[in-house]
Amino acid sequence: MACGLVRTHHGNTERENEARGSRKSEIGDLRAIGNSLLRAVPGYHPAAVKPKDIPAVHRILDRERSRRHAPVARLAEARDEEPFRVLVTTMLSARTRDETTIVVAERLFNVVRKPADFRSLSLKKIEKLIFPIGFYHTKARHLRRLPLVLDKLFRGRIPDTMEGLCELPGVGRKVASLVLTDAFDKPAICVDAHVHRISNRAGLVKTSNPFETEMALRKTLPQRYWKTWNFLLVSFGQTVCTPLRPHCKSCPIRRFCDRRLNRESVVGSEGERNEGRRQPR
Numbered sequence: 676m677a678c679g680l681v682r683t684h685h686g687n688t689e690r691e692n693e694a695r696g697s698r699k700s701e702i703g704d705l706r707a708i709g710n711s712l713l714r715a716v717p718g719y720h721p722a723a724v725k726p727k728d729i730p731a732v733h734r735i736l737d738r739e740r741s742r743r744h745a746p747v748a749r750l751a752e753a754r755d756e757e758p759f760r761v762l763v764t765t766m767l768s769a770r771t772r773d774e775t776t777i778v779v780a781e782r783l784f785n786v787v788r789k790p791a792d793f794r795s796l797s798l799k800k801i802e803k804l805i806f807p808i809g810f811y812h813t814k815a816r817h818l819r820r821l822p823l824v825l826d827k828l829f830r831g832r833i834p835d836t837m838e839g840l841c842e843l844p845g846v847g848r849k850v851a852s853l854v855l856t857d858a859f860d861k862p863a864i865c866v867d868a869h870v871h872r873i874s875n876r877a878g879l880v881k882t883s884n885p886f887e888t889e890m891a892l893r894k895t896l897p898q899r900y901w902k903t904w905n906f907l908l909v910s911f912g913q914t915v916c917t918p919l920r921p922h923c924k925s926c927p928i929r930r931f932c933d934r935r936l937n938r939e940s941v942v943g944s945e946g947e948r949n950e951g952r953r954q955p956r
């Protein structure tokens with residue numbers, strides 16, 4: 676058979692496949708050019724979640740959450756709202772899949788019920804209890820130090836302020852924010868990889884790191900949505916707006932979304948491939 680006429684397993688010739696691939700990339704290029712021309716028109720604003728859309732988007736995301744049963748929902752159920760459990764579970768969940776965190780937290784809370792219980796456990800024992808959590812050596816060290824720091828600075832109690840929580844070993848703004856909202860019902864916005872990614876993709880904020888996203892969301896998002904924003908976006912990020920290949924065609928908020936317009940120009944780019952690597956929370 677002549678070169679280029681070999682049939683592939685789809686029944687097409689290589690030449691037909693090549694032609695189809697080049698047509699697709701031409702269409703992608705034309706769309707990208709069209710979008711950049713549109714953006715250059717004075718007064719033109721691409722689709723994006725605007726402040727007035729937030730109540731509608733929040734409602735849709737809440738409905739999706741109840742339909743889709745994302746791993747984060749099971750984690751929230753397993754954890755309840757007791758400050759110690761929220762703190763420890765959130766520390767464990769960083770850079771770990773929620774499915775793993777659920778199993779490990781259950782095992783750990785069978786042995787440890789309050790901060791002081793970590794005193795009686797050796798480092799090796801804590802490591803064994805929390806394996807295979809990501810960075811389990813470091814997290815075991817943090818958990819072992821937790822009762823010492825709590826006793827020294829907070830009379831053994833879990834603090835209920837951002838500043839206080841950030842004094843604890845291994846606790847940064849992300850963990851502290853979730854403890855504030857979920858354990859103490861205080862206003863905070865926990866920005867993890869999902870919240871940062873989706874808030875930017877949808878055009879609600881334009882930021883380059885989670886801290887900037889948190890500050891931008893604090894200005895844009897009405898405070899009544901702060902507590903639930905993390906939970907809804909993590910759930911949405913685990914099921915629809917996934918890191919590598921978001922399900923834009925069936926996305927319930929696509930009419931609000933900025934990224935949808937540029938999709939052809941970014942899919943397959945280096946940045947997108949990097950974004951798709953394992954996404955820690």
Ligand code: SF4
Nearest residue numbers: 916921923926929932
């Ligand atoms: S799935 Fe697609 S359309 Fe929906 S929010 Fe994510 S990027 Fe936008």
